[in-house]
Amino acid sequence: MLINIENLHFSYGIHEIFKELNVSINEKEQIGLVGRNGTGKSTFLKLLTGELVPDEGRISKKNNLTMSYLAQEVTVSGDTTLHEMLTSVFQNLIDMEVKIKSLGHQISETKGNEQEKLMAEYGELQEAFSENRGYEYPSRVRGILNGLGFVEDDLDKAFSVLSGGEKTRATLGQILLQEPELLLLDEPTNYLDIEALQWLEQYLKTYSGTFIIISHDRFFLDKVCTKILEVSKETIKVYNGNYTQFSHKKRLDLMEYDHQYQQQQKEVNHQKEVIKRFHQYNTEKSTKRAASREKALEKVEMLDKAEVVHKSHFSFKPRVQSGNDVLAVENLKKSFDQHLLFQNLSFEIHRGDKIGIIGPNGAGKTTLFRILQGLVSADSGEIRMGHKVHVGYFDQEHDDLKNFYNENLLEALWDIDKRLTEGELRKHLAAFLFVGDEVFKPIGSLSGGEKARLLLARLMISQSNFLLMDEPTNHIDMDTKDILETALSSYEGTLLFISHDRYFINRIANKIYVFTPDGVEVHLGNYDDYLRHKSEAEERETLTANENRVVVTKTQQKTDRKKLKEEEARLRNLKREVKEIEEAILSQELNIAMIEQKMCHPDFYNDLDNASLVNCDYEDNKLKLAELTDQWEEALMLLETL
Structure with missing residues (x-):
């Protein structure tokens, strides 16, 4: 375990960000940190680095844990060149290299015991240089430069003259070269083109340490992450898998939570009605029973209202239609x-x-x-x-x-x-x-x-x-x-x-x-x-x-225009068909889930006639789902042939 957080509380003034937070970061984990803007993602990284201190609770770290942090705001001395910035990571190796060359020169000018002493020191230093990958660092710098889209002419540029995106990429390169045990990256993908994104994906897939990445790039999170931490409602929930798997699990969790909330509300309302009737009886016995139920109700840990997920359903047609x-x-x-x-x-x-x-x-x-x-x-x-x-x-x-x-x-x-x-x-x-x-x-x-x-x-x-x-x-x-x-x-x-x-x-x-x-x-x-x-x-x-x-070229466009439009129309229609089937499948799955909720109710079989009708409806919906799934698979197979 690299970091363990216990009962952490943190606020900005009266605005509470985290409350009773408990979470662990382990070795070799590939973590994506997600959540709505303003929920505390960047704050969480700053708490890990020590830039921010919790109001309460404890953050325990592995002894001598090495950690590097890419913040959204980059601060580097303006006169530092890109080459100086990147090679500064290897300053200890550069110093060793200078010392080795100096010893080599001294050995050539000495004899006897002094020479043997220098040769022993030379050998030890050269072995340490090799063990610390000293011969690799120039190629590692070049690899990072090329991967992040820099060219050789950029090496002598001062940091102050780089664009905002170049500064972020340069700082990212410096951090990657450090190869810490824990890598913290806040929105590293914003200024990367697709080639640089693909390079970073490959780099992180083989990264030997742990990383935590804040990103809104879902494709990127799918490629590099095997665990998702979602910041929401003053806490962090852990999901195993990539972003797509997280989205699916979260949707199921919300459905289950909503079901539990509705069931609790139903039971609470029932108890309130019973209490109300007991009070209406206005007898000593009924008053005691009402008081007993009121105490029991007060002890119930009430669930918050289920989160409402607003979906937009609309179609926009421009007020003025252009020509073709x-x-x-x-x-x-x-x-x-x-x-x-x-x-x-x-x-x-x-x-x-x-x-x-x-x-x-x-x-x-x-x-x-x-x-x-x-x-x-x-x-x-x-x-x-x-x-x-x-x-x-x-x-x-x-x-x-x-x-x-x-x-x-x-x-x-x-x-x-x-x-x-x-x-x-x-x-x-x-x-x-x-x-x-x-x-x-x-x-x-x-x-x-x-x-x-x-x-x-x-x-x-x-x-x-x-x-x-x-x-x-x-x-x-x-x-x-x-x-x-x-x-x-x-x-x-x-x-x-x-x-x-x-x-x-x-x-x-x-x-x-x-x-x-x-x-x-x-x-x-x-x-x-x-x-x-x-x-x-x-x-x-x-x-x-x-x-x-x-x-x-223009000539080729004119020659192939008819063929291109036919293929485009066919592809567009087939994709629309796949999308419509997927929406129908989702609707059918929701219908089945709702029917299953009814069937799980304790009183479901009290009315056998109604239960029979619901069961028939359930089988019909399952049959429709199977037919839609077959249509979807056929459409996908056809799409793959285009």
């Missing part, structure tokens, strides 16, 4: 300070497309968005917007809301469309989980996730029918991601988005555009489909040296 041809980009080129971002950039976007753009950091993805909005000029090339196309921009920094910080949510929507009534605005806000008096909250008081939901709500009632979204899932919690994904899944306009969130890409995209130095690759389907296409292409390359992934 939304955007055409031809031979676009852009450079900054003689640094080429991209060239030969050509593609077409049609109404209803939901396109995810991926590619390495620095490939010019955000610059393309700025060009499309008219904020930056291209060096050459042509951009043609289609008929009745209205562009909307989802900004992860929420700049669009800065002029409304003193206004409330209703006013922020009225600014977009003053024809809507308060009732219509409330209904619209409720779809984004703003209910009751929340609509009167000042925008300046909203959390990052709430601002993201409000920004999306504004876009959805605007005239926008072509949305540009730059990293829309950064810095928002899982609940807000679910709202965002539900809204975009049902959005009937056109969507072009940049994202490194592979789970999000998987759920939303029907095409993937991969930025390369010489253009853009077009892949039909979501991220899983892209990976399959990529794997198949790599397999073909081993068989045919000249075969490679094809950069789609």
